[in-house]
Amino acid sequence: MSGEVSMIGSVILALFLAGYLGQQYLPPPKPRVIGLDLGTTYCSVGVFNPGVGDVEVIADEEGRKSIPSAVSFTLTEVLVGHEAQDLADSNPQNTIYDAKRFIGKIFDPNLLEQESARYPFQVINNNGSAEFLVTTNLTFTVSPEFIGSRLLLKMKQMAEKHLGMQIEKAVISVPAEFDERQRNYTIRAANLAGLEILRVINEPTAAAMAYGLHKVEVFNVLVVDLGGGTLDVSLLNKQGGMFITRAMAGNNKLGGQDFSQRLLQHMMDQVLQTFGIAVSLKEDVHRLRQHADEAKLNLTLQPSVSVRVPLQLQAAETPAAGKPPVLFQMTVTREAFEELNADLFQKILEPIKTVLVEGRLKAEEVDEIVLVGGSTRIPRIRQLIRQFFGKEPNTSVDPDLAVVTGVAIQAGIMGGSWPLQVSAIEIPNRHLRKVNFN
Structure with missing residues (x-):
């Protein structure tokens, strides 16, 4: 019996040794799962590099690590990203952006009319769901998830070109307040782009992972996400590798x-x-x-x-x-x-105060303030947050790429990449509601 145990131990040791030598001397395998940040204004794609253990945000052919979340329809083609954004002023009725605001959402007719009034393109009501009317040589409608699929397909192609291989699997981020229907429609958009979604992760959790907060002892984390078109503030409680969103507030018309x-x-x-x-x-x-x-x-x-x-x-x-x-x-x-x-900068403090009240927390009890979104680079905004909390916000990660970095780490975990990472476990808060300031 002892001989059998000794043999099993030798086999296990040999396997570990082979794995170690492979990590040291063989070229690392290419990542097979990509991380996707489908943002309201910009979106990005990243990978966790096995062996090296770092995240790479993939750039387009011009070296840009984010693409505008815009799709433009012309007489001859469908343009995506920067090419679409360039047509926003000359082809406004057929250039669709902010589709994430509408994906999977059921609208009251009056609310949809109010929401669509701010856009140059036409938004129509299809049994409570939003669709976009496009007129080129034909007149037709497209759904928000179709717009999302074109953006996701563009990022999939960027990743495939960079990695030199076909990509079929991904992890994707969504706002913490997205309900089950919105999450499912986001997954549907990815499926239309030929991607299987292995996991959906909340954007604030992804940002916290990018800052490495899933691996350190912090309890109260405040995430301020100020992008091109929206402000989202989330208060996370964290114990070990488990996150629960305790309170949310924001302004979906400020950015x-x-x-x-x-x-x-x-x-x-x-x-x-x-x-x-x-x-x-x-x-x-x-x-x-x-x-x-x-x-x-x-x-x-x-x-x-x-x-x-x-x-x-x-x-x-x-x-x-x-x-x-x-x-x-x-x-x-x-x-x-x-x-x-x-006056717009001052509005940023309103949802911050609200999440602290909702989470029954004082400003000094926040352990980490995490900044996400390119607009948090504005010095006056950082100053306002610093003055409010009496401490420096964490700015160690590029705010434009914080979410995609965290999603890419989770993609590496789902792909079994080495070195192994601590996975962030999200605990659903069924009673959570988001307070909106408009």
Whole structure:
């Protein structure tokens, strides 16, 4: 009997030794499960590299690690991501974005009409579900999950090109407040893109994983997720590797797009004041919008930026053939940008206060403040959060890529990648509700 035990022990030891030597001297296997962040405004795809043990966020052919969550329909093709976003001003009725706001959701007719009023494309009611009306050489409708599927297919193709292999399995993130129907429709979108979803993970939990909080002893984690179009604040309780979402609040009509819009309107006012002509051409609006977005990004690092934009400045209905463009120039300071958005920035604190009240927690009892979403890079926003809590928020992870990083870690776990990671276990909170500020 002792001989048999000794033999089994030798076999196990040999297997461990073979595994160790394989890790040390053989090229690591390629990841077979991808992590997907299907965001409202931008989306990303990442992988956990076996052997190396790090996360790689996959870039597109231009080196960009996020693609706009936009799909544009033309007479000849369907464009996705940056190419679609470029048509947002020239083909507004057929360029669909923010589809995540509608996916799997049942709407009251009045609420859907109210929600759709803010978009240049047409949203119609199909028995309580939202669909988008598209008119090219034909008129047809597409569902939110179809729009999602085109974005997911684009990211799947990016991953396949980068890895040099076919990808069929993925882990995907969703907002913590998504109900079962919304989660199922998100999975349906992935299935339409040819992907099998192994697990759905909440975005705040994914962000916490990106910061490594699933592996350290913290209890109360506050996640502030401020992206291009939405603000979501979640209070997580964590013990060991288990997370429970204790409270949620947010504003689904507040984000980086609103800050850019304030700056765009200011620039258009300055054009009128300088030249005495209002901006009317779609091409001029598009150029100004691009420069407003660029200025907003640069002001996170610099105290001021110079804007130089060539404009046609002519009435759309009476174009002046051959008229040379004028050059609009202005300097935008960080102080001026903060003044333009002062009331919007203050609104960020409202859901933070609410989740603390709902979670019966004082500000000083929060162990970690995690920032997610590119808009949390804005210095004034970080300052407001720092002043409110009296401590520095955790900024050790790129906020644009925090969610996709966490999802990629979970994808590595589902794929059995080495070195092994601690999986985050989410405990459903059936009584949870999200408080919305609009």
